[in-house]
Amino acid sequence: MWSACGGLSRPSRAWLSGWTSGRAVSRRSYAASTGTEGPIIDVRKMRNIGISAHIDSGKTTLTERILFYTGRIAAIHEVKGKDGVGATMDSMELERQRGITIQSAATYTLWKDHNINIIDTPGHVDFTIEVERSLRVLDAAVLVLCAVGGVQSQSMTVNRQMKRYGVPCLSFINKLDRMGADPFKVLKQLRAKLGHNAALLHLPIGKESQTQGIIDIVNHKALYFDGDFGQEVREEAIPSQFLTQTQDYHHELVENLANCDDHIGEIFLEEKTPTTEEIHAAIRRATLKRAFTPVLMGTALKNKGVQPLLDAVISYLPNPTEIENFANDPSKITVNAEGQEVAQKVRMNPERSNKHPFVGLAFKLEQGKFGQLTYVRVYQGSLKKGDTVYNTRTNKRTRIPRLLQMHSDKMEDIAEVFAGDICAFHGLDCASGDSFVTDKGVTLSMESIHVPDPVISMSIKPANPKDSDSFSKAVQRFTKEDPTYSVWFDDDVKETIASGMGELHLEIYAQRMEREYNCPVVMGKPKVAFRETLLEKTKFDYWHRKQTGGRGEYARVMGFFEPLDTASNTVNEFLDKTIGTNIPKPFVPGVKKGFLDCCKKGRLAGFKIVGVRMVLEDGASHEVDSSEWAFYQASQFAVDDCYDDGPWQVLEPIMLVEVVLPEEFKGNILATLSKREAVILNMEGDEGWFTLTMEAPLNRMFGFSSELRSLTQGKGEYTMEYSRYAPATPEVQSQLVREYQKSLEEEEAAKSSGGGKKKKKN
Structure with missing residues (x-):
């Protein structure tokens, strides 16, 4: 491994056990860095996980601790640290200033002889595409919940995304040290709001700021985290005052497992007590089926509970061989139940060898100073530096001069990648969602990534017309990197329009244009195409x-x-x-x-x-x-x-709007929609959620995105698309006619004034 001074040192005993004060690298990466042929790691000792949660739940802080305890970084830095450094995974300057994650960031580390690829995702709903495409290529996820806030709006969004891609997960209740922390309330919300069959694997020792450690319910022991940064895990017997509570929650855990695992169910019916090994095996089986969610807890900021979480990732979450991934083969056509011809699905082989054709999926693009950086998940086969790949969408052939493994914004060269790896290519011209193969005769393409529709639009233009070239370059880059961000020119109103997932989303890109391209922009409410x-x-x-x-x-x-x-x-x-x-x-x-x-x-x-x-x-x-x-x-x-x-009349665009929100907020939303002159077409409820379908004038829908989030505590979502043109109200028509007449008068006055000056000059 690399020593702190940058040279190559001999692997130490600490590194082999998963600990080091320097940087830990995988065996494959270590071999690549030395130019030697090292052993290919066992695919069963790999985990590809994402850290997902609502904003300000502590995802990036948790990831920082994971990297420190696994020896990937030598020092801990906070999201808004006083030293001005910031967390490792928040590499963008805007992220460090605002204290939020804007872009997903990838890294890899080693824990107890297992390679773990990690993607830290944003928590704000405006950057949901980063979570979407990360979960598309990951095998599992850690759902982080705040011990105070519990299940919040983005928690629900992330849960739906996990369900869409069938991603198994475990939950980590963070921030036990905060005032008002209540992990038992969070467990109830996890069951009631998200519908999870969940049970606690941990209990807190102490409450709020008095949290001293955690109790491991399955292994019947108390865990304390000593040292300046909680790096020393001390195991002791469970304190006597917690024995009864531990037994109660152990029994509850067995009951929840009995509901979803046949083996534990039989033991439960026979009124026997399952062994620790049987419980571990049952938790793993049920978690892989998404029938059970293990719930762990701790406080990442106070360095407690992170190491047991890493153990749970290895013990309960799947390796690449336990997840079924399919590609579409257009050369083989089948007829579905509706009589439509569709491409046949082919299951990917996760074996880490070159026996099978290489298949990879580009899931994220970044434009750096050295060109486009393309993040790729390898689903089958292997790829070496210098190999040629084919884009199955464009049939374009490209040689891969460099293979990279990412550690936040730092790039590390590697010689070869195999099935299950997450890597990056340089100099590859493609779009997000493209598939790559090394054999031109192979036509396989992975299933695409779901891209949500933009929900808000604003006019945008350079503050200085001379910056139009920089503005064009920024737009070209950002729209390519982010499929939910689009910029287009509206011929009807003669304005450039930027569309995105929310006001913060558009604001961030406006700030990035100024910072990265020295192109300040002016944004405002777009005109309506009457x-x-x-x-x-x-x-x-x-x-x-x-x-x-x-x-x-x-x-x-x-x-x-x-x-x-x-x-x-x-x-x-x-x-x-x-x-x-x-x-x-x-x-x-x-x-x-x-x-x-x-x-x-x-x-x-x-x-x-x-x-x-x-x-x-x-x-x-x-x-x-x-x-x-x-x-x-x-x-x-x-x-x-x-x-x-x-007789003439003004027409205005009418939009078809669909709003999805929890039933508890139905009354507030119906009232605000009435003020916006919306006409309800359909209402239906399902499992505590309510869906409204309606038509509303576009002119009255500006600002609805922010109002909806405010009225529903951030839990409501909506989509909007053009429906038809309909007569505007008399009030709107009168206002538009007055404004037009006023503009004509001002234009005529300007001409007269200009003509007078010209005449005087002559």
Whole structure:
């Protein structure tokens, strides 16, 4: 392993037992660093886990302790440390300043001869994609719960994500030392709110700030954590005052296991007491089936309970061979129950050898100073430095010059990766969710990552127009790295729009543009794409005549404008019903073009005209003065006259909105939706959760994301998509017309002022 001074030292006895004051590396990594061929580690001694929780539950602090106790780092730094260093896994400056995790970070370590790959994920709902794609490639997870806050909003979101990907987990109740800590309340919430068949494996010794250690219920012993950083675990007999409580929770543990494990169930029915070994085996079997959730506890900040958590990760969570991973094979087509042709699923082989074709999934992208860094989970086969891979989506071939193993933002070169590894490639142009193989004839591709739809949009532009190039580079990078962040130009309102998962999400990227690209941006409420339409059939007869001394202009158009039906109120139509040669056919396109060009900006409030059909019935022409241009102008004047003669109305976009929230908040949300002029279409409840489907004007939905989180304690979620255009209320229409008229007056005044100055100058 590497010594503290950077040289290579001989593996010490402490390192072999999983402890060291320097840095621990896996046997494979150690062999790679020395240039020798070391033994390939046993895949059964690997764990790929994620640390997930609600914001401020102590995930990053827990990960920092794990790295310290396993010898991966030499010193502990806090999330908001006074030394200004910050936690290892929070490598971004913004993360250290705000004290939150923004990007997921990967690392690896060694504990009791087991390799553990760890991904520390954000806790804020705005960065949920980081949790989503991490859980997609991980075999298991640790759900961290605050002993005071208990099961919170993001805890529920993470739980749904784990359920989506079938990820087994164990729970760690953190912050036992805080005022108001109650792990028994958290256990009840874990069962009631998340529906877990959960039971305690630990009990606290002492309460809140008096927490001295924990009781191991399964192994019947008390654990104390001595030393300056709790690195020395001392085992003693359970204090007498806790014996009765320990027996009660031991019995409860056996009962919970009996409900989900046949072997313990038989022992329980025979009124026998299972042995410690039988309980350990049952916990592992039930956890792998997601039928049981072991609950451990401690306080990471006070250095208590972390080592038993690491033991539980090894004892109860699966290795790569115990998780079934499938790839789609487009070359083999099957017919599903609905009669649709789908690609056949092929199970991946987790054997750590080169006997099977290499298959890897790119699940995260980062743009660094050396180019794009692509995080890859290897599902099958092996890959060596210098090998060539094929992207199964684009069929693009790329040579891999470097294979990397990540420790937060630090890169460490390795020579070869095998099934079960999480590594990184440099210089690979791809998208998140792409699959890679080394054999061009292999068409396997892993199942894609679920990407939630953005829920909030804001206008965005560079504060200085000269920074447009830097702005474009930042947008290109961030939208590629984060599938939930999108930036696009809206032709209707002539604004650049940024869409994301929340206000904090958009704010973070705005700050990163300024910090990393020296491009300050201005963000604001986006404009709504209102429309204008005609309400009644209106006739027109416009005669355009103009004589200027030379060739004149002559055109006459006759017909009518009519509104289209509601289903077609987003388009415009032109219909030529002329008979004879009153309007020569070569001039008809000019009439159509004049009408459609007028539709780009209405005269009522300055918005696009939609849902109108122009029917040309008759007209007149002159053999010399008529032209396509003359009929183009006649058509436009006819539209102007129609604004004076016919009734017009402003249309606004109506969105289809689906809100999911706990039933306890239903009343508050219904009240606020009523204020936003929402029309409820459907309501249904399921297991304590309530789903509302409704239609609401987009103009009234701004700020709903923040209000929903506030009213539901962060537990509510919603999706929104365009449904249709509908008439705006009279109040909204009057306001828009007044604003448009005011803007015309200001524009006219500016022109007059400018003209006056110019005249004075002359």
